[in-house]
Amino acid sequence: MNLTYLGTAAAEGIPGIFCACDTCREATRRGGKDLRTRSQAIVDDTLLIDLPPDSYFHMLRDGVSLPDIEHMLLTHTHSDHFLASELYYRRPGFCDTRATLTIYGNDTLKRNADALVEKTGTTYEKSKLACVELTEFVPHDVAGYTVVPLLARHARDEKCFIYLIGRDGKWLLYGNDTGIFPDATWDYLHGRKLDLVSLDCTCGKRAEGTNHMGVPDLITMRQRLADAGCLHEHTQLVATHFSHNGGLLHADLEALLNPHGYEVAYDGMRVEI
Numbered sequence: 001m002n003l004t005y006l007g008t009a010a011a012e013g014i015p016g017i018f019c020a021c022d023t024c025r026e027a028t029r030r031g032g033k034d035l036r037t038r039s040q041a042i043v044d045d046t047l048l049i050d051l052p053p054d055s056y057f058h059m060l061r062d063g064v065s066l067p068d069i070e071h072m073l074l075t076h077t078h079s080d081h082f083l084a085s086e087l088y089y090r091r092p093g094f095c096d097t098r099a100t101l102t103i104y105g106n107d108t109l110k111r112n113a114d115a116l117v118e119k120t121g122t123t124y125e126k127s128k129l130a131c132v133e134l135t136e137f138v139p140h141d142v143a144g145y146t147v148v149p150l151l152a153r154h155a156r157d158e159k160c161f162i163y164l165i166g167r168d169g170k171w172l173l174y175g176n177d178t179g180i181f182p183d184a185t186w187d188y189l190h191g192r193k194l195d196l197v198s199l200d201c202t203c204g205k206r207a208e209g210t211n212h213m214g215v216p217d218l219i220t221m222r223q224r225l226a227d228a229g230c231l232h233e234h235t236q237l238v239a240t241h242f243s244h245n246g247g248l249l250h251a252d253l254e255a256l257l258n259p260h261g262y263e264v265a266y267d268g269m270r271v272e273i
């Protein structure tokens with residue numbers, strides 16, 4: 001398997017849309033790895049994770065063939081991870097839609113998708129769209145991958161997911177918008193060896209522990225993962241989903257995270273698992 005990071009920023013992007021802070025100014029000046037779009041990733045160029053506002057840009061910049069994507073996992077319905085209105089353009093008259101797109105996520109996603117389909121006067125069939133509600137901790141076969149939604153510690157009014165994805169004996173854990181995992185997720189993970197762990201690092205040097213994480217939380221997470229028996233000699237740890245409010249540029253993040261075994265994701269980074 002491989003995982004490609006298409007976007008690696010939190011909700012506003014880096015530089016943040018409309019933001020004049022020093023971090024955003026300097027990110028613009030430096031360019032390269034300091035320019036971050038809203039978080040999205042893809043497994044083996046097949047299994048897309050999240051639908052942020054920059055999805056269309058990722059189609060142009062990274063060659064993601066959105067017309068051919070058939071499976072999309074959604075972590076939760078905040079608009080930086082699920083811009084529902086984009087699905088409106090799958091309707092007849094707007095789109096020569098050929099492949100059926102199945103979206104997978106929590107109960108809130110299912111309700112929002114049903115409402116969107118109804119509001120726009122179409123049907124799932126006409127839009128070649130399907131929505132599958134997943135249950136936390138219940139494995140689901142998605143295009144030959146075993147996908148297990150685990151609970152994040154994030155929004156209080158929604159059951160936010162992180163995804164455990166397996167194929168051919170390899171396992172990756174993709175999280176964003178999560179604090180230190182809730183107990184039920186630790187219970188599920190206990191003793192399961194992971195080959196790639198990708199975690200939220202929204203808050204820069206600041207620890208948060210709930211909702212999002214910062215560098216001190218990631219150091220704690222590495223120890224917790226080790227204590228739970230999830231790490232092996234070659235487990236890759238990656239930090240992603242950065243906010244300009246964290247005040248750290250790519251080189252700053254590397255200086256803080258590399259010594260603790262984390263790689264710092266950037267837009268376009270591909271990890272082989």
Ligand SMILES: [Zn+2]
Pocket residue numbers: 010011039078080081176177241
């Ligand atoms: Zn987010």
Ligand SMILES: [Zn+2]
Pocket residue numbers: 015016019020021022023024025244245
């Ligand atoms: Zn800013």
Ligand SMILES: [Zn+2]
Pocket residue numbers: 076078154177
């Ligand atoms: Zn969120």
